[in-house]
Amino acid sequence: MIIIPVFSEQKGSIIASNKVSSRIFSVSFSQDSSYFVTAGNRHIKFWDLDASKERRVNSTVPLIGRSGLLGDHKNSVFCGVACGRGLTVNNTYCVTTSGVLCLFNSSRQLEAWVDLKTSVASSLAVGEDFVFCGCADGVIRVFRPSNLQYIGMLPRPHRLGVDLTQSTQHSLLPAGSEPRHPDTLALSFDPRARRLTCVYTDHSVYVWDVRDVRNAGRLYSALYHSSCVWNIQVYPELQDPSHACLPPSSFLTCSSDNTIRLWHSDAPIRQRNLYSQDLLKILYVGEDMQHLQPAGERVEAESPDGKAGIRVLGISPDGKYLAAGDRCGNLRIFDLQFLEELVKIEAHNSEVLCLEFSPASTGMKLLASASRDRLIHVFSLEKNYSLEQTLNDHSASITAVKFTGESPEVRMVSCGADKSIYFQTAEQTADGLVFSRRHHVVEKTTLYDMDLDPTGTRISIACQDRHVRVYNVETGKLEKCLKGSVSDEGALLKVQMDPSGSFFATSCSDKNITIFDSETGECVATLFGHSELVSCMRFSQDCRHLISASGDSCVFVWRLDSRMTGAMRKRRARQASRTAGTCSLRQPNIRRETFISVPSSQLPLMESEEQKEADQRTPGKLDDAPGESECRRRSILYFLF
Structure with a gap:
């Protein structure tokens, strides 16, 4: 049983309600707001608001509804409904999932209907002069509101598997061509500006100028992930910007839609493409993508458990290589300059949960991959990603791995769902590089994420009990325990330090993001907007933004307060000057030892x-x-x- 409540905008309370037994997919109010119409599974019903006016103070009256006379379409599923405008204000338009557009008159009778000639229809938008119907394969058909006379079809969006760097203006293809475009999902019409906004099944958004429907033009478009976004990696700042493969302030995301996307919100005009102002490149990953991409198709590779997609990313410190781990356990290495696949390794038996390149300070070129199969593999970049060592200390899924230290004291820290933290130290032996256990810490709560401070001497771990525990990397001892959530419910899932170490951001199972002062533990900001769990967070290198990703397929770029940005930049400047002073002190020592x-x-x-x-x-x-x-x-x- 489904309840339909009607709220008063002024009072904010329910003034009328009723129950229906059918599932409802769409609702539309009449132009004068005297009634509204609901559409759903074998359901078209007209609800009279004038007959349901308040008869008693502070009471809820029942809605009075009358079913539409469906005739031969009584068993249809109506996915969209819209009330008429202007001269056709007494008409009501409905569309079925099977592709039939219906016109109901003021007596609720089915007056006319037309076949949309599509396999699936999904949405409807009505103006004074046009009726727009969203169909499969990116088709949007246009009709006259008075008699459902066919006018034409709007241009289609991009093809699936489009290469943004080589894309050209899309062409209007005949309806009978092979489906290569995303299906139309939702429509919204602006009668004043005469613009039609369309959302497609791959989560792309287009805005069309329909002042002349026979020559409609695209005003705006954006291509987004169509499934859960798992990971974000911000392109590092290099000492020599001329060696960078990607523009500064760019970042990459990966998703269950089997794509890796390169973003840049302030991209130069010469680097922008036809379909998006902030998306520079889409990398389609999968076994069959090589031969399917020219044809415009996109197929998602699935893991043995039925799960698909790229799970985690990693960027090498020199900014030349990108590592990607998928949900099948495969590890891929890409050249960031051309985004071409260089190496593929069947590394794990389950999905790869974390990837970590060793920083330049370690003097080593290593890549660590950890998985749900409880193993950590260490690969050597200098030996074409050959396996150096496999560590099997953990007894459950590994949630985070980090390299730290300076040569020759190179360390690796890992934590997992087994509530354990392992501190490993690298040793060069006759058989090669070997990491051996130095400390083992067991907590009473599950450890979900971990991040290093800029000095590499402390790690902050997000724990299930909503606390952030800070450990000393060298001694393995707990230094402090900070509250990581303003809520008293749920678990702490992610933690991320800013580039200066002044603040840390956390995400909780309440879907919100909180930023704390790393020294005092004081909450300085709370961010909310994601509709699903936040899967990853990253601070930008310029300390101006926080980037977050979620299971709702959205990537948010948050603008930080100017005072926070100023504090982070001042601390980074002090750290840089302190590092420069240390280097200047070391140089005279070398001279004293020599002369x-x-x-x-x-x-x-x-x-x-x-x-x-x-x-x-x-x-x-x-x-x-x-x-x-x-x-x-x-x-x-x-x-x-």
């Missing part, structure tokens, strides 16, 4: 004094505190210079 400007006669005396001082130290301290020993050594060299 000694003292008489050679004094060298034996100084060496004996240094040896005497070394003999007085505690041997254990030299082993336990190598940093202190290094500091003292540098002070002696400074004295010699």
Whole structure:
């Protein structure tokens, strides 16, 4: 049983209601708002609002409805309904899923109907002069409202599998051609501007100028993901921008629709394409995409469990390569300059959950992939992505993997659904590079995500109990525990640090995003708008935006407050100056070790004094505190210079 409530806009309360037993797909109000019509499964019903006016104060009266006389179409499923406008204000137009446009007169009788000559119809929009019907294969047919006389057909949208970099103006193809376009899903008509907005089944949006329906022009279009968006990767900032393969501030997303999309909201005009101002490239991934793409088709490859799509992405620190893991367990490497597939590895038995390239500071070129099969594979980029090591410490799905440290102290941290955190240290052996366990921490809650601070010394982990726990990478000890959600319900799913480490963003199962101060744990912003769980978040490199993706197939770009942007940029500047100061201090140390400007006669005396001082130290301290020993050594060299 379905309840139809009518609300008062002024009072915000229900003034009338009734029940229907049929499923309803569409609703339309008359021009004077005296009645409205509902359409659904074998259902066309006219609800009179004038007869349902308030007769008592603060009470809800029953809606009075009368069914339409369907005639031969009594068993049809009506997916769209629209009341007439202007001279045809007393008419009502309905469309069935089988492709029949129906006209009901003021007596609720089926006066006329016309076959749309399509396999499926989905939507309807009505103006004073036109009736627009959305059909399969991107077809939109136009009729006269008075007698349903056929006028023509609007241009179709892009073809499925379109290459944005080589696309040309679409052509008007005959209705009997092979289906290569997305189906029309929804229509909305603006009578003042005479514009028709169309949404298609691949989640693309077009706005058509229909002042002349026989020569309609496209005013705007945008191509979006058609399924759950799983991951986002922001293109890194390079020291030499001339070596960049992608424009600055660009980012990539991957989805269950088996595509990887390259976005740039401020793309130069020369890089824009015919169909979208912010989408630069669509990369179709799948076994059969190579031969299907020229024909315009797009087929989704499915994993053994019936799930399809690209699950996770990773960009190499030099900005040259893109790694993509799908839900079948495959790992693909692409060249970012041309977005061509270089390597494909059947790495895992289940979907790949995380990918991580080793940063340049480690002095190594590694790629780690982790999966639901509880394994971590480490590949060497210098050996054409050959397998270096497989780690099987975890006993459940691995949710995050991170590289950190500086050569030769290279570390890898991983966490998973088994509530464990493993701290691994790299060692170079005769058989090659080997990661060995250094610390193992077990928590009382499931660990869903992890991110490193800019210094690489601390990790922040999103936990099921809605807290963010911060651990020291070197010691493996818990340093602090911060509240990661303003809600007291649900679980914390994602955590992401900004490039300066000033703030961290979290997403909870309540579908909202919250930004906290990383030092105090104070909530500074709450973002909401996604209709499904937030699957990924990334801060832009310029500290101006936060990018989020969700299971609702949407990618949101949030503009951060200017004060937050200023705080992040100031902290990054301080970090950069501190790093530069450290480098400038190290350079004189190298010179002091190389050049000694003292008489050679004094060298034996100084060496004996240094040896005497070394003999007085505690041997254990030299082993336990190598940093202190290094500091003292540098002070002696400074004295010699």
